[in-house]
Amino acid sequence: MRLLLVEDDIILGSSLKKAFEKHAYGVDWLQDGEAAIAALEDLAFDAVVLDVNLPKVNGLEVLRSARRRRDTVPILLLTARDTSLQKVEGLDSGADDYLVKPFDLDELLARLRALIRRRDGRADSILKSGGIELDPAAMVVRGAEGQIAMTAKELKLLKLLMERAGKYVTKSDIEYALYSADNAVESNTTEVIIYNLRKKLGAEFIRSIRGVGYMVEP
Structure with a gap:
């Protein structure tokens, strides 16, 4: 299972990468939106965990770029702003789910598993x-x-x-x-x-x- 993590916070990104790898994901970690767009154009991923506030290109534009190319990879947004407007904008742009920072790691992992389960058409998590x-x-x-x-x-x-x-x-x-x-x-x-x-x-x-x-x- 190949996961793309896009997060510019070095401490948070490093912690998430270790947690994902512990739960059997192969992880590519990028720190800016421009690199994320290039990776999504060239490589196939099973899911994406995408921060909204990124350097060079923000996460919402990364999301829109993927959806314009009809890329159906499950995308979970991470945002630091708990506003209804940004949630709506993210979901309307094609996000499958979102979490507001700070978040619980177990909840993030559970939401990620649910996205992949829905993609695969499975109801049971086991x-x-x-x-x-x-x-x-x-x-x-x-x-x-x-x-x-x-x-x-x-x-x-x-x-x-x-x-x-x-x-x-x-x-x-x-x-x-x-x-x-x-x-x-x-x-x-x-x-x-x-x-x-x-x-x-x-x-x-x-x-x-x-x-x-x-x-x-x-």
């Missing part, structure tokens, strides 16, 4: 496949015998596969979704994580076809 359940809020995996210990990378990859259950996900798509642009990916990283997941969840839980990708059953 991901389920082949007797395995993954709770995205608690980042906990459970099987028939209880909770299954997972590393951060294993959780990220499993969450991606379960969110796209029934569809093959290519190795390049996995690397794109899980790693930000400034993180180098070792050549065999995906294979090692898949191997470890199969040891924990069963050899048949993750299907693969060479040259196509990996899939879990819906």
Whole structure:
């Protein structure tokens, strides 16, 4: 799951990036609206967390630019001004949701999960496949015998596969979704994580076809 974070406050941006990564998102963090417009034109994201008050180009114009190109990526606005006018302007410009600073991190994460769930057409927040359940809020995996210990990378990859259950996900798509642009990916990283997941969840839980990708059953 690839997330674009656009926030010019260094302390807040750094904290949000760490929190998102802890919850299995690959994060690209930018600090101005001009860079955000370029990124949205060139790359595909699963969701965007966008501050309104940005240098160079403000967040509302970034939002309008995306919607003019018919980009349907879910966008959540962060604003420091609790005014009805700005909320209305943001929603009318195409925002899917908004939060007023200061905000609760758990609420932000919950709203983000809800946006992605609606985009995917899912009503239930718990991901389920082949007797395995993954709770995205608690980042906990459970099987028939209880909770299954997972590393951060294993959780990220499993969450991606379960969110796209029934569809093959290519190795390049996995690397794109899980790693930000400034993180180098070792050549065999995906294979090692898949191997470890199969040891924990069963050899048949993750299907693969060479040259196509990996899939879990819906």
